[in-house]
Amino acid sequence: MTTPSDDAAESAPVPVRVVLPADPLLGTEQQEVVARLWKRxxxxxxxxxxxxxxxxxxxxxxxxxxxEYRVWVRAPDHVRPVDGVDYDQVATERLEPSPTSVVREVLGERRPSGWVLAKVREGRGVLHAPDCEEAPQGAPLLGVEQALNVAENPGTRLCTLCGAAQELTPLLRGFDHITDSAPDDS
Structure with missing residues (x-):
C-alpha cells in the first residue's frame, strides 16, 4: 500500500474507473469505482x-x-475511461520494438500456417496457402494432414502461385521426384 507522497516524481494522476471483481461467496456483483491512474x-x-x-x-x-492501494490491472478488462478526462498526459511506458532478426529480414514475415481449399465445382478444387490472393476468404483452415488427404484427390490441384505445390508435393510423393536424375538403383 502506498500513499501519494511515495512517488512524488510521477506525473499527476487522472481519474479512471476500475472494475472490481464479483465475489459469489460474498454475494457481491461486479462494481466500478473511480480510482487514480498513475501510469500505463x-x-x-x-x-x-x-x-x-x-x-x-x-x-x-x-x-x-x-x-491509497496501488495495483497493476489489465486494460481494457479492468479499467474504463471517465468521460471528459484527457489521458494523453499519463506517464506511458511503451514496449521497445523487438530487433528484426537477419532471417526475418531475408525471408520476410512468416506465412499463416495451414491451407485452404477453393472449390471449383463438384469434386474439384485448388489448395492454397491462407494468404494467397486466389484463396477464398473465410474458408476453413486445414492442417497438414487434412491438406494432404485433400491433395490426394485426383480432382484437387495445388496452387503454384502461393507455393502450395512446392510445399505439399514432396510430402505427397517423397523427395526423389525433385531431382533431375532418376534414383540410383545400384
Whole structure:
C-alpha cells in the first residue's frame, strides 16, 4: 500500500474507473469505482495500468487514515475511461520494438500456417496457402494432414502461385521426384 507522497516524481494522476471483481461467496456483483491512474505500461500481452484505489490504513495509535492501494490491472478488462478526462498526459511506458532478426529480414514475415481449399465445382478444387490472393476468404483452415488427404484427390490441384505445390508435393510423393536424375538403383 502506498500513499501519494511515495512517488512524488510521477506525473499527476487522472481519474479512471476500475472494475472490481464479483465475489459469489460474498454475494457481491461486479462494481466500478473511480480510482487514480498513475501510469500505463505496454506489455507483450497488452496494456497494464497502475491505479490507486481509495483505501484506509491503521495508525500505530489505533486510529485510521485515508490511504491509497496501488495495483497493476489489465486494460481494457479492468479499467474504463471517465468521460471528459484527457489521458494523453499519463506517464506511458511503451514496449521497445523487438530487433528484426537477419532471417526475418531475408525471408520476410512468416506465412499463416495451414491451407485452404477453393472449390471449383463438384469434386474439384485448388489448395492454397491462407494468404494467397486466389484463396477464398473465410474458408476453413486445414492442417497438414487434412491438406494432404485433400491433395490426394485426383480432382484437387495445388496452387503454384502461393507455393502450395512446392510445399505439399514432396510430402505427397517423397523427395526423389525433385531431382533431375532418376534414383540410383545400384
Amino acid at each position: 505500461r505496454q506489455t507483450e500481452t497488452g496494456w497494464a495500468y497502475l491505479v490507486g484505489l481509495p483505501s484506509y490504513r491503521d495508525l500505530e495509535g489505533g486510529g485510521v487514515e485515508a490511504a
